[in-house]
Amino acid sequence: MKTIGETLRQIRVSKGLKLKDLAINDISATFISKVERNESNIRLNKFELLLDGLHVSYDEFKYIQNGYSQSSQREFLEKLDYFVINDNLYGIQKLYENEKVLIPEKNPEKSLHFHNMTLALCHIRKLQGKNLPQKYNKLLVKYLLSIDSWGIYELRLFNNAMFIFDCASLVSLTQTAIDRAKYYLQLPGYSDLWSSILSNSLELLIENHEFEFAQKLLTQAEKNLNFEKTTQSEIKIIFLESLIAEKQNAKPFNSSSPEDIITACYCLKAVNWADALNKYLQNWRKENNGNS
Known part of the structure; x- marks a missing residue:
């Protein structure tokens, strides 16, 4: 996946805009150049101003950043939502198995695939009338509390797992x-x-x-x-x-x-x-x- 800076530059160039065309208020062309080269971070309020200048929405930006495809996390959650709504235990189990094989051996609890697997297991156990093993519960809480700013993934992860x-x-x-x-x-x-x-x-x-x-x-x-x-x-x-x-x-x-x-x-x-x-x-x- 491209960085924020790389994606900003891709969109700017595709629209035929120069750095100075996006420079407004306290956002200089020099600063934008540093962001595009991944030499400087950008705050949310300035990021939103750049998106406005580029005439793209946040969703469009993420779509381009992901190579014109949905992120694997978003795709997983959307499939899980569909299977849960339809009480499709087989579908949820397949998601569980697919995520399990993608978990790295080193520091598995830091992998999003581990938390995807845990989430699928939550719903499998619910449909089976069983409780989630306590160790998974604790690791899920530990992960959520370790993230300083919850993005769409963390919010949807919690929204799907809150019943445990x-x-x-x-x-x-x-x-x-x-x-x-x-x-x-x-x-x-x-x-x-x-x-x-x-x-x-x-x-x-x-x-x-x-x-x-x-x-x-x-x-x-x-x-x-x-x-x-x-x-x-x-x-x-x-x-x-x-x-x-x-x-x-x-x-x-x-x-x-x-x-x-x-x-x-x-x-x-x-x-x-x-x-x-x-x-x-x-x-x-x-x-x-x-x-x-």
Whole structure:
């Protein structure tokens, strides 16, 4: 895979731009040249300005950086998502076996293939009704905590594996995800994935009747949500927040009941969203005997 600098230069040259054409504000042509030659690192805010100057999105940049193909990690996670949704144990086992043979003998726990294999094993054990061996759990946590800035891979890795953690660890790791991905939230894909992680974490905590943990997590994470551009995950977060407030006899921040949110989805013609939330609410009412 090309470096960031090599990719920047490739795109710039392909568009017939000179270094001085990209130089703006405090980004000089000399600095850009050093970045392209891998002699200097570049901060996120300056990187975004260069992408704007090149008229390419972050996704387009990554696609070019990977040689006009998806990264192996992204391809693995997308295949895993597909197999998990369809309860395809055979497909997950094949992914597990494919990743296992790619793990290096030296320092295997530092290889992404090792963590891909662990993730596949998580879902195999779940479908088999078995627990993941504790050593894999610990190594996965160790890896996630060793990364200072969580990119798409770390976020998706955690999002897929969160069901194996106890509630206290789940809250702690979700908070870590919030903190270590915050610098990237303005980039395409990150905000939606982050919202999905928060939504899934809250759902797991509620399913385990850990409402205090859920409320704590929601309070700390809410300020990072952007409800001006609402996604399905953010709608579900609002919905789950109303259930938490209902259970604790507290007033939700949105002052809406779960039924209000479902009705709003129907009014917005988001029928699939509304149906999914309504089904969730019916199961919730049944489990709680109609009383919250």
